[in-house]
Amino acid sequence: MDTPRLLRTLAGERTSRPPIWLMRQAGRYLPEYRALRATTPDFIAFCLDPKKAAEATLQPMRRFPLDGAIVFADILLIPRALGQDVWFEAGEGPRLGALPELGVLRDHIEQVAEALSPVGETLSRVRTALEPDRALLGFAGAPWTVLTYMLEGRSSDRTAARTAAYADPERIDALLNVLVEATWRYLAMQAKAGAQVLVLFESWAEGLSEDLFQRLVVEPHRRLIDRLRQAGVTTPVIGFPRGAGALVEGYAHRVDVQGVALDTQASAELGQRVQAMGKVIQGALDPLLLRAGGPALDARVDRLMEQWGDGPHIFNLGHGVLPDTPVSHVEQVIARVTGR
Ligand code: CP3
Secondary structure (H helix, E strand, O other): OOOOHHHHHHOOOOOOOOOEOOOOOOOOOOHHHHHHHOOOOOHHHHHOOHHHHHHHHHHHHHHOOOOEEEOOOOOOHHHHHOOOOEEEEOOOEEEEOOOOOHHHHHHHHHHHHHHOHHHHHHHHHHHHHOOOOOEEEEEEEOHHHHHHHHHHOOOOOOHHHHHHHHHOHHHHHHHHHHHHHHHHHHHHHHHHHOOOEEEEEEOOOOOOOHHHHHHHHHHHHHHHHHHHHHOOOOOOEEEEEOOOHHHHHHHHHHOOOOEEEOOOOOOHHHHHHHHHOOOEEEEEEOHHHHHHOOHHHHHHHHHHHHHHOOOOEEEEEOOOOOOOOOHHHHHHHHHHHHOO
C-alpha cells in the first residue's frame, strides 16, 4: 500500500497522475540550502558530510509534496575516489587536477565503494527520515560524462575529449572501462544503503556522431547495467542521455534501463515511441520556462501530462532547476501535477 508511486510507475503500472521529482531539486534556488551550504564552503566536504548532505536532500521534501528524494552528492565524487584531485572554484565550477596513470586509476577501483561510504550513510539517514510512500533515488555520472571532466579538467565544450575518442580509441575505451567498473560498484553500494532507483546522468551525450554515441554511451551503459545485474542488484535504473536527440530511440532500444529521461528538446512523438518500446519516460519541462513562470508554465505542464499520459511517465524537467528560479514557480508546477 505504501509502495511509492515512483516505483509503481517504474514497474510499468499506470497511476492516477504521474509521479514527480525534479533534477537539482536540492540546491541554490532554496534559501535554506544556501544557508546550510555556507556552513561548509568546500563543496566536496559538504557532499561527504552525511548529516549535512541528508539535510540538503530533505529540504525540498519538506517544502513540496515530491514523490522522490535524490541523494545530495555530485557526479565528480567518482574521479576523486579514483585518485584525481577535484575541487570547486566559487562562482566558476569544477576543477580537476592532472589525470592519474591508468594503473593508478585501476588500483583504486576496488576501494571506490568504501571511499564513498559517506554517500551510503547519507542514503541511510534519508531513508530513515523519509515517509515510506516517497522514493529515494541514488545516482552517478555516466562514464563518458565523467570522463569528459577527467580529461578536460573543467566544464568545457568537450572538443578535446571527443577528438581523443577518435585519435586514441584504445586509451579512451580503457578509461571508460575503469569508470564502468568503479561506477557499478558505487551504485551497488547505494542500492544496499537504501536507494530504490538509480539514475545515470549522461549530461554530455550531445554532439556525438552515431558511431561515437554507440561506443561512448550505449556500450558503457550496457556493460555497467550488466555488471550491476550480475552482482544481484535489481534496483530500477533511469538513464539520461541528455542531448542525444534522435539517437535516444536507439539508446532506449539497446540499453536495459527501466526509465529513459528525455531532455528539453524531446518531441511528444519521440516520447510516445519510447513508451511504445515498454520503457517509462521521464521529463521534459524546460528549466527556462520553470524560471519564467506564468500561465505559459501551467499550459506546458498540462500539455506534457496530456501528450505522455497514455503510457508510464515520470514528471520532471529536461535538465536541472536553475539557481535563480523562484520557489513559487516550483510550487506551482508541483501543485499542477499532484493537485496538492
Ligand atoms: O538535487 C539534486 O539534483 C541532487 C544533487 C546533485 C548535484 N549535482 C549537486 C550540486 C546532482 C544529481 C548533481 C549531478 C551533477 N553534477 C551533474 C549531472 C546533472 C546535470 O546537471 O547535468 C553534473 C554535470 C555535475 C557536475 C557539477 N556539479 C557542475 C558542472 C557543477 C557546477 C555548476 C553548478 O551547477 O553549480 C556542480 C556543483 C553542484 N552540484 C552544485 C550542486 C547543488 C552547486 C554547488 C554549490 O552549492 O556551491
